[in-house]
Amino acid sequence: MDALRLVAIDGGFDLTLDGRLIVRHRPDSPALFVGRGRPDIAMVRGNFDISDRLDERIALRHATFDGARIALAAHADAPPLLYLDLDGATLRPVATDPALNRFWLRIVAEPDEQLWGAGEQLSYFGLRGRRFPLWTSEPGVGRDKASAITFQADVAGQGGGDYWNTNYPQPTWLSSRRYALHVETTAYSAFDFRDPAFHEIEAWAIPEAIEWFAADRFVDLVGQLSTRFGRPPRLPDWAFSGAILGLKDGERSFARMEAIIAAGAAVTGLWCEDWVGLRVTSFGKRLFWDWTANEARYPDLRARIAALATRGIRFLGYVNPYLAIDGGLYQEALAAGHLALKLDADEPYLVDFGEFDCGIVDFTSPAAADWFAERVIGQEMLDLGLAGWMADFGEYLPTDVRLANGLDGMLAHNAWPTIWAEINARAVAARGQTGEAVFFMRAGFTGVSRYCPLLWAGDQSVDFSRHDGIGTVIRAALSSGLLGNAYHHSDLGGYTSLFGNVRTPGLMMRWSELSAFSPVMRSHEGNRPDENLQLDGDPQVLDHFARMSRIHAALAPYVATLCDEAVATGLPLQRPLFLHHEADPNAFAVDDAFLYGRDLLVAPVLEADRIDWPVYLPAGAEWVHLWSGEAFGGGTRVTIGATLGAPPVFFRADSAMRGLFAEISDL
Amino acid sequence: MDALRLVAIDGGFDLTLDGRLIVRHRPDSPALFVGRGRPDIAMVRGNFDISDRLDERIALRHATFDGARIALAAHADAPPLLYLDLDGATLRPVATDPALNRFWLRIVAEPDEQLWGAGEQLSYFGLRGRRFPLWTSEPGVGRDKASAITFQADVAGQGGGDYWNTNYPQPTWLSSRRYALHVETTAYSAFDFRDPAFHEIEAWAIPEAIEWFAADRFVDLVGQLSTRFGRPPRLPDWAFSGAILGLKDGERSFARMEAIIAAGAAVTGLWCEDWVGLRVTSFGKRLFWDWTANEARYPDLRARIAALATRGIRFLGYVNPYLAIDGGLYQEALAAGHLALKLDADEPYLVDFGEFDCGIVDFTSPAAADWFAERVIGQEMLDLGLAGWMADFGEYLPTDVRLANGLDGMLAHNAWPTIWAEINARAVAARGQTGEAVFFMRAGFTGVSRYCPLLWAGDQSVDFSRHDGIGTVIRAALSSGLLGNAYHHSDLGGYTSLFGNVRTPGLMMRWSELSAFSPVMRSHEGNRPDENLQLDGDPQVLDHFARMSRIHAALAPYVATLCDEAVATGLPLQRPLFLHHEADPNAFAVDDAFLYGRDLLVAPVLEADRIDWPVYLPAGAEWVHLWSGEAFGGGTRVTIGATLGAPPVFFRADSAMRGLFAEISDL
Incomplete structure (x- = not known):
């Protein structure tokens, strides 16, 4: 691929990429700005309210050139505030003053240009015309400020979201001009696509780099991005050769699985997230966040898992990066100094997860990361025989946390999902299970595709609603797939049932159809199983699911070729x-x-x-x-x-x- | 009063006022900023959604001095972008570049300092800790984003408000440090009182002036402000010597008034806003906006008014600055060229008022202003015998309107309420009725007190709610009263009844009590009279009202002394x-x-x-x-x-x- 080409012109400059005008900088219409701001951040259970108090935003009108370095100043007599070093198709900004913590870059827009990407976007696949803050968070219970559910969730505790909220943002876009752009930073950032003349990148730090990719064909562009961000291991055949049943009914889960198989379902996995035991809160039945098999709820689990394996059925569990303070692993981590601390006190930072508090394992400490990979995932999960798990969360890292490596919480927050993915991948690799054990994540950020074998679309509402329901799964698959994430799936039936919103048989059946034609067909009981229809709760729904699971299984030879293609080319399965x-x-x-x-x-x-x-x-x-x-x-x-x-x-x-x-x- | 005192210090400067440190400007902590932005403005029926796309915000770190002029530049080698001319206790900013359309000034804050003012504030009297945009608008149906009414109004069409929304903002504050500050501009502006170390003024234009006032006692400070902004004419005795009954029941209003008087009420006014006839919309019964007596609804009105006058009862009407396109005055104004035009076409700008459209009389045209004052208010209203009226609205001027004098809509919008008040006052003065005829307004801005004899607190909800109900009246009276508005009152019983929210007898009685101890005791039937309790709809409510009106009347000798005091000193009646x-x-x-x-x-x-x-x-x-x-x-x-x-x-x-x-x- 060609490099960026710099042309000094009219007191400013143009940057072109393979003939495309990408940046047009003139003294009277500058493309670059730097500044200083102070963020206001409030977090309630993974929902962030973020605004900026902007002190300065300086237009860098004056450019001078020294080889591949552009020096930018406010005007001719002012000292340079920013250098841009051109390096192939990469631009590396360097600020001259460490107090500068805001950066804006305007990219030339064309009238009919279309844009995609920005991570895993749930409301809009086409991004033009809107602004997208990029900050990993809960998507919100309700992502539509005009919906009654969103309003109720907001009133109940800042729980509602908006169209741009996502577990997995990423500062990368693809343009219909057949280029892609990536901003290498983990700072809070935003893509503003509202202006007809330019796209504006905003970052709350000077980015390490702005990277461009160009190709004549979209498939090649997607291939380049998958190379850049990393391709996941090939999905194992078992994961797409039948359904994975999500049941969290303790030992009764096994009998229910047998009944579903007896009804004709093709099943290759049983996913019991309650393998660690339950905790009941007002949100619904939740899990006990101490990552050890719960003998009372699942007696003799090791033998059960082994017995299932002989029938080609994998057993999957659940884990997340937090440790409930009333669990044994919390005490172990505390004693070993593996927990992130408060900024202002030498004590663990506790996060409120809604009626219970948790410590945060400090993955920036190599010892803590190793401990979690080996001691928790390795010994407690893989050695028990788990073939996969939901690797939940990753979006809640507070910004006022003290980390072992000194990383500022504002920069660590967005980095956390990828770090979390790497620790899971490391644990799997240490047991030689890469490409065989499958963990699935909803949180993500740049580079998560390198480690995470499978995304899931997060917590859909149990309905058909525009911004929260089943349809968001498709946009999520399409957007994330362009950035290297080959494999995507969702909770069959949806997850979030609150404020009286419950599943209908029609929803369950349409979701079975969607899941059958997706890489992984996995069901979920939802956050309130007892109030919601389950697959085995209605004969018509069960019969329909069983048939769809057989269709899903029958597609396996085709899907296997797609998995091979993903490894070879980086193309996602859903496109x-x-x-x-x-x-x-x-x-x-x-x-x-x-x-x-x-x-x-x-x-x-x-x-x-x-x-x-x-x-x-x-x-x-x-x-x-x-x-x-x-x-x-x-x-x-x-x-x-x-x-x-x-x-x-x-x-x-x-x-x-x-x-x-x-x-x-x-x- | 002393002037601002300038002290150059440490490469910056201090401004002090009678020993108070007011502005502290240093190169590393500048107090002045200028910039450029592009506003995004959407208006739906007087509810504005406004945000800024900020292109530049330049810290003016470098100051040089030339007598009473401070020159400010981004740094030592840069040309000055802003001059500050000191003139007594006034600072006059002058930008060197007409493209600069944003201005920020930081005023020194003290830890325990308290602040009041900002126009007529409904939610908070004490302003510290919050940001207050200053833009005249509908207050919103519901001004609390956590209330169900606000949510429903927002969904129904951007109709909900927030804590800072008010019909009458004004960029003026009083500080517990016993100074006051006024920003002379009609541009969109905001006071940001969130920072512990400074108060930040933001204006979307370079203000004409920043003015300070200081005194040892608050009463003297309030007196200075009333002198600066103008004191209203003394309220006539009739206006506070009995209740003004608000009835909009056509000819039946007279009989209902007699029954209320027969029940023991002291009545000195009958206010029939439906004197122009009715129009029924989904919001409720509204008025026909063609400012001529409606013979069908009020037969022989002139004689009726004269007969009431012999009994000491005034008749009041209603007017606003818009003309319904299906009325005769619209055609008259259109033919004479008195209407504001669209930016992009030589045709009248029509405003949607909810199921009907209106033209805007262009008060920047002297001929149109004279026409409205003489032809409409003079001939149609005063000559008919009206002794007062609600001079409604003033907040809806769109920003994309073409005005006769070329004023930009962004600058005309906030100026409009005061212009509207002046036209009413002019009409009254032309008939020699100043201090006798009483019009009352909800919209306001700097200087409205000079023209408007009486404020009313706008459209409360018919309830006790924190941000919309009866209590907002008190904060409105207190805040506006500090800025020169001596006389304040409210709709007895509240106004807005939507989404099933209706009046209770208890609310009516508590509001009667509040109104009795206010300068003017005026009732209102509300936006949906048929669905809501009226004063004469419940014997207990009526009896209680009658007694409260007698108490109100009995207070007249005391209130008369307060009115005299207001003329002499500028002190408001409610303090x-x-x-x-x-x-x-x-x-x-x-x-x-x-x-x-x-x-x-x-x-x-x-x-x-x-x-x-x-x-x-x-x-x-x-x-x-x-x-x-x-x-x-x-x-x-x-x-x-x-x-x-x-x-x-x-x-x-x-x-x-x-x-x-x-x-x-x-x-």
């Missing part, structure tokens, strides 16, 4: 339509359907009580409807019959796997 | 306790009670179903409970019996009017 149809302008706006590999087009039904569904079939292929075999030309909009059990799925007529797809239609 | 008790530190935090003149202390009951009420009696006087005659020493907190009909009121034992007060206790 926006334009990735393989970039000549079709209509393909770009589709954010409610995805290509599952190159050959399947999946358009899940995202509304209640529908019997048909509109689908756009992109140009450049002929598309065969999976259930009817009817063929459609590309570049057409169709409204396809979509009763329960017949989710809108199409395959390319020229697919090498068309025989497999045709068989599936008979299942 | 914070500290105004006359500045030696008592406990007096400063009281914001739910007021001194009514020097001699009465009124502490209205602001909660439902109370039979007693806590009251703080300030030191420096002995206080006699109005109803029981019991005397209390000053500097004490008492919980006083306060059943309905016995609102907590105390008089000074040394009052020259104590005989009058003793008589009232028998009413």
